[in-house]
Amino acid sequence: EPEVTQTPSHQVTQMGQEVILRCVPISNHLYFYWYRQILGQKVEFLVSFYNNEISEKSEIFDDQFSVERPDGSNFTLKIRSTKLEDSAMYFCASRPPGQIVHGYTFGSGTRLTVV
Amino acid sequence: EDQVTQSPEALRLQEGESSSLNCSYTVSGLRGLFWYRQDPGKGPEFLFTLYSAGEEKEKERLKATLTKKESFLHITAPKPEDSATYLCAVQAIGRANNLFFGTGTRLTVIP
Numbered sequence: 079e080p081e082v083t084q085t086p087s088h089q090v091t092q093m094g095q096e097v098i099l100r101c102v103p104i105s106n107h108l109y110f111y112w113y114r115q116i117l118g119q120k121v122e123f124l125v126s127f128y129n130n131e132i133s134e135k136s137e138i139f140d141d142q143f144s145v146e147r148p149d150g151s152n153f154t155l156k157i158r159s160t161k162l163e164d165s166a167m168y169f170c171a172s173r174p175p176g177q178i179v180h181g182y183t184f185g186s187g188t189r190l191t192v193v
Numbered sequence: 194e195d196q197v198t199q200s201p202e203a204l205r206l207q208e209g210e211s212s213s214l215n216c217s218y219t220v221s222g223l224r225g226l227f228w229y230r231q232d233p234g235k236g237p238e239f240l241f242t243l244y245s246a247g248e249e250k251e252k253e254r255l256k257a258t259l260t261k262k263e264s265f266l267h268i269t270a271p272k273p274e275d276s277a278t279y280l281c282a283v284q285a286i287g288r289a290n291n292l293f294f295g296t297g298t299r300l301t302v303i304p
Binding site for chain 1: 224225234235238240241242282284288291292293294295296297
């Protein structure tokens with residue numbers, strides 16, 4: 079069964095550093111997303127991406143964050159000047175065009191730890 | 194404002210003891226309600242999408258139902274491998290494509 083692949087699975091970074099989280103969505107999917115989950119809290123929407131541009135973003139997704147689809151397969155989330163409160167699981171998700179009946183497919187996540 | 198409330202927060206069942214998880218939602222216009230399963234340290238795994246009141250979907254020991262205000266996930270004769278956190282999420286009409294999640298119900302099935 080097709081999967082959304084995320085790398086790395088765990089990233090430790092020093093406060094103030096920049097990190098790039100990488101995702102390979104399912105090949106025929108056209109809608110891409112980033113979500114995050116702080117330990118013990120709910121999964122929160124960050125940003126959606128379609129047709130090479132951001133289609134929606136949450137209040138969390140401020141100037142510290144950016145997304146990019148640098149080639150036909152990868153989808154990245156860049157976090158600049160990381161803060162302690164950025165520590166969380168970051169999930170990439172994708173879905174095909176049309177009906178949402180098949181839901182969104184999530185990757186296994188990247189655990190980001192800011193020290 | 195969109196709201197999703199799941200109850201109970203945690204549920205312990207004996208193997209074979211059927212029960213239901215609740216998801217209450219408030220949304221301006223419902224495009225779809227989703228159920229996901231999440232294992233520790235993993236991403237959410239899609240289970241069901243429900244669109245309109247009265248709809249039901251089944252998969253193995255799980256059955257999801259939807260009313261205008263809430264959804265139930267019924268678990269019949271659960272097994273230890275059903276232990277996980279079950280997440281409910283809604284997608285609202287006019288809010289592009291993002292999902293709004295509840296905090297989940299952590300289910301433990303004891304052999």
